[in-house]
Amino acid sequence: MSLNTINQYALAIELISLGARTKIVAKETGLSPKIIRQAIEDMHGQSAPSGSLKTSPQFITKSFSRLKEGTLYVFFFRIEKNHDFCRRSINAYRRYSSYIQTVSKKDPIFDFSDAYMIAKWSDSGILKLVRCGHCRSAKLVNNELQQNVCCVCKN
């Protein structure tokens, strides 16, 4: 087995342990969905979730707490130095979830697959981190939702 193949499997195990959907694991590792689904079943003791990935960032803006956690995740994703997209999204997710668990004593709102999509939209510029025009704190906006002040200052 080549080092490349071993790395491919190691990444798959890491993604599956984070709860990544089959589609993401297949895309990032090149392994077949069949092998991945079996690995998910073996690791989590239940079959792989069948729902599809989020297709638009609208679900982030549905509540204040979602927007707040989305902002936090994008912040961690943006400060990740690694060049590899998948590695950055994994590292940022670990930081994000440990932050939420430490500070709020609860599980993060977004699962890894949601966060992975949020990172994609951040990378492609659909989601942007900007400064609130009033308090200068970081806030997350998307192209359709341009507001000058953050949700705290708005109220």
Ligand SMILES: [Zn+2]
């Ligand atoms: Zn503000």
